[in-house]
Amino acid sequence: MEFNHLLDDFHELGLEVVGISVDAAKTQAGFAAKHGFRFPMIGDKERKIGPLYGVMKNADGTGSTQRDTVVVGRDGIVVLAYEKVKAAGHAARVLEDVNAAREGWPAPALPACCRSRTAGRGSPRGPAGGRGT
Amino acid sequence: MIAVGEKAPLFVAEGTQGEVSLGALLERGPVVVYFFPKANTPG
Numbered sequence: 001m002e003f004n005h006l007l008d009d010f011h012e013l014g015l016e017v018v019g020i021s022v023d024a025a026k027t028q029a030g031f032a033a034k035h036g037f038r039f040p041m042i043g044d045k046e047r048k049i050g051p052l053y054g055v056m057k058n059a060d061g062t063g064s065t066q067r068d069t070v071v072v073g074r075d076g077i078v079v080l081a082y083e084k085v086k087a088a089g090h091a092a093r094v095l096e097d098v099n100a101a102r103e104g105w106p107a108p109a110l111p112a113c114c115r116s117r118t119a120g121r122g123s124p125r126g127p128a129g130g131r132g133t
Numbered sequence: 134m135i136a137v138g139e140k141a142p143l144f145v146a147e148g149t150q151g152e153v154s155l156g157a158l159l160e161r162g163p164v165v166v167y168f169f170p171k172a173n174t175p176g
Contacts, residue, residue, distance in 0.1 A: 003165070003167060010165060014161075014162035014163065015162055015163045015164060015165055016158050016161065016162065016163075016164050016165070017164070017165045017167070018148070018153055018155070018158070018164060018165070018166050018167070019167055019168075019169060020166065020167070020168050020169075021168065021169050021170060021171055021172060022170075022171075023171060023172040025147060025149075027172050028149060028172050029149050030172075031172035031173055032149040037149070039150075040148040040149055040150040040151075040153045041148055041149045042146045042147070042148045042149075042153055043148075043149075044146065048144070048146070049142075049144045049146060050168060052135075052142035052144065053134065053135045053141075053142065053166075053168070054134040054135050055134055055135075055168045057170075064170040064171055065168035065169065065170060066134075066168060066170065067167075067168065067169050067170060068134055068167070068168045069165065069166065069167040069168070070135060070141060070165075070166050070167075071163060071164070071165050071166075072141040072155070072159060072163060072164045072165075072166060073163050074159055074160075074162060074163055075159075076140055076141055076143070076156075076159055077138060077139070077140055077141065078135055078136065078137050078138065078139050078140075078141050079137060079163070080137065081134065081135060081136055081137050083134045087169070091167075094165060094167075098163075098165075102163075
């Protein structure tokens with residue numbers, strides 16, 4: 001779990017990290033203990049949270065959660081979103097993007113802030129999601 | 134999937150370190166919420 005390795009960096013920027021999967025709470029507690037995860041994780045076995053964010057593997061809300069990440073600003077608005085990512089390097093990428101975007105936080109006009117702040121670097125997917133080539 | 138600019142649905146759930154409330158966390162700062170498929174997988 002790369003988020004655990006970079007947790008201090010996220011905390012330094014004032015961000016908390018929460019991990020969510022559809023595992024049973026007990027399974028996840030074992031997982032967290034085994035690896036020493038220092039941030040809270042939620043076993044959303046009943047799939048109450050995943051569907052709210054549209055991150056379930058199946059359209060009908062069943063299956064597991066995809067490997068998706070959102071960064072939520074203090075005003076409760078999603079400022080960064082990543083869909084179907086690969087685990088390797090992902091947390092570092094999120095950290096990098098947070099660093100680039102956070103100057104404008106918690107400005108209400110986030111899209112404007114993020115457009116200018118992330119100019120010239122790899123931007124996360126916008127509202128339209130990734131477009132196929 | 135939820136998109137940039139949308140309001141993140143608030144949730145309260147029992148986590149590995151006790152109750153997790155997105156609303157409460159947001160009062161302290163921005164929050165990274167990451168979903169992953171299964172315990173004991175990379176990520």
